[in-house]
Amino acid sequence: MEVIDYFQSNEFSDRVKRLLDERHVPGLALAIVHHGRIASAGYGSASFSPPRPCTPDTLFDIASASKSLTAASLALLVEDDEQYPEVQYDASMSALLPDDFVLQDPESTAGVTVDDILSHRTGMAPHDFSYLSPRASAPDTARSVTRNLRHLPLAAPIRSKYMYCNMMYTVATHLVEERTGLSFADFLEDRFFRPLGMASTNLQPQRARDRGLGDRIATGYSWKKEQRDYRGFQTPDCPEAQGAGSIITSVNDYIRWVKAMMHREGPVTESLYKGLLKPRSIEDPGEEELAPQTSFTLYAAGWEIYHYRGHAVVCHDGAVAGFGSTHFFLPEFQFGAVILGNSDTAIPAVAIMARELIDLVLQVPHTERPDWNSIEWTSWEKDDNPSETELRQRLCPDVREPQPQQLPLSAYVGRYKNLGYHELTVEATNDQLFVDATDRSFGFVLTFDHVGGQSKYIARLEDHLDGYEALIPAEFVLENGKAVKLGLGLEEEMEDLVWFARVKKGSDA
Template sequence: MRSHHVPGLSLAIVHKGKTASAGWGKASLDPPKPCTPDTLFDIASCSKSLAAASVALLIDDDENYPEVQWDAIMSELLPDDFVMAGVGYTENVTVDDILSHRTGMPRNLRNLTVAAPLRSKYMYNNLIYTVVSHLVEIKTKKTFRDFLEENFFAPLGMGSTSLQPAEARKRGLGDRIGTGGAGLVVSSAKDMIKWVKILLHCEGPPITGRIFQGLVRLRTITEPTWRKAKPHTTPAIYASGLEVHTYWGQRVVSHDGSGFGFSGRFFLLPDLGFGAVILGNVEGTEDVQNIVTKELIDELLGVPAQERLYLRDFTKKKKSPKSAKAEKSLRPPPQAQKKPEESLDGDASKALALRANSRPISAGGKEMKPEGPKKPPSEPQTAPLNTHTGTYWHPGYHTLTVAIREGKLLIDAHDRSFGFTIRFEHLGFRKHLKSYMHTFP
């Protein structure tokens, strides 16, 4: 945690029906609060398993929802709402396609062009999962929040879990929130391990063996080239709100989630009755999660210390005291460092959000570096910045306002479900424009 600058970490494990949990570090630095197994985190994309399981419950209920099936055409289930650009997509995208990220759509729906043929490529998509919750609401005539509460949170005794941070505060749990950001589900390690436990044992309700097999059926290879092969590990295959791979020959079912100020993972080994939840309050927690995950499994399997590659490789990468001291000497003294809240006028939390979300993102969710001229533009910027300011409109992104912040052109689009920031840099004039056009769809 010290090496990766993770202030707080919460861990819960289950093994053969027994659970244990612990917390380390701080949930909050100001005011200082300890991180415990009850600390609340925004679990981000870890909640996709709950969304997929919600649909699986409808599929399993043949009496009330016979039309809802894995291979059902989504536009037939939602004839007034589900529309995609391109020929053949609206007419053919199924429930399974959406849950396994193979619709060919990287971000939005109706008014943005598709980026790949249907079922040809894994393209992780947050927004398209909102179609899933909408389907549940339309078919059950209940809010998605009420459906989760009635079918998962209440039956499993997940009393600290709720939809959206505002709901957690409404229930008097605000003092236990240890993260920033606003995602779908707020929970704790102690609560989430109950979800892992029901997935492990499938004793129902809500999860039966048939439902679990539907959720973990292999659907989409996430990285066909397998460029980042890891020792003793097979490529991940996306199922339905869950990923599946093997490690040391054991099937591992999991999902990660991260955002501004939080990062989480849960995983389970169905054949060994073991699972865990790891939650942290910075995005850098992923490295710690990777090490802890492999160490837990290695310990469970009795892997000899000399063969535990992940912790050993991490130790090798640590800087020597001499290099760490030299690097530290190059840093400015604490009083000379600019505080994040001073970087923009107004709301400090908004400034932090803008910084965290200012990287351009590709269709696959990775950071994308613009292509184009490698050298600085030869033409100076002559037109005043206010030449470009104003309000613009796009059918997919709707209203976008270009303003001037810190001497740069900026779009602050945090007023929507998945907020983002665009910062503009001067590149040149017409002769440079063509090489950059394809970078920004």
């Protein structure tokens, strides 16, 4: 049976519906392209209230699956030697953005190249909680995110390891805007969306709404295991993270981009294709639990490459609160796909669906196909966060049970500032210390539970959109019975906490 025939069969439809039910995914849309032929389908719900079915024209936030277009945007500048001769893969970012691209280490400032920012090998930690959303009093832009790099500590020497950093893709868009004079949204429109006929695709959901597409945007959902129910929310605008995500598209539109890449159509030339797919980093050279018949994953520029049964798979996933996505193609087989879902549980679901389609294309005998549904695909399925007991032992090894809070909470209440992470306000609410940081791009709130010494705490971090919870270490530095510094475990790649100094009353510093 031809792949497209199977894709359009009742057998395939039943398989997708079972997966949605098993994985608690409200809606899933898929599009495939095989030897130039395209087919698409939608399953389940784009929204429960009001009820709307998921179709191939439903619009999703594809999160980091946007990065392939960001890398391609810079690649277009690299290709244009007449207008942008200075923009090359090996060009220094500080030479291209001399006033804006400054890192804490002078050697890294001078050495980081376009290649480095596109392949996550700058040595910069993610610092995802450092940038400010439109909910903040002074929201970040691509330029301010770039200029803030000088206030954020590096986690490794340049090119010493792969370290995924969303901010560097936002930096890439700042370079595009500076060189072309266009907003990144307009650049994408002019150079990709319009030429490829992606009429429903936009950067940021508000741009889609402004064009009358709001009723086609899927609601994002988080599955709550304890309540066995969904929490729904609308995907927000994230201009401070443009380039790293926030493309709003459908499978009917985005399969056109996959087809263009695979067949070198439209803006994709042979040299642009090779430049984007040149492997640059090994994502996890020490990885021990590889998927069956699967190689290590290499990062190119906005695309990942792995080999399955000896065949190259070019792909990139996306994950953000309420949405999971992937797009991929197999160059040898002229087969590609886009799979988009509207829940956090869609992240493993799209991975399973992708692998099952790949087995189909490769004509792997059924008896030799792995049970992809049994594999733990993402951190969503694994509880990698430390338990409360583990974190307590780490903070206070000699403390078996939390000690009582003795200092008044007023001793900790106040404003605290870190140049790179901006300002946080510690409040006292319901007899607990509390921080409202919903002004961040990844907005969150913190509630503090005392562990010991009147200075060591476990902070419960809750995402403001999907309610995801994690425990992080927190520590106050006390002087004369009053807090003067606050340290928070906001960056896993850093050994130290992120330290905020208390702002003195009456000070604007």
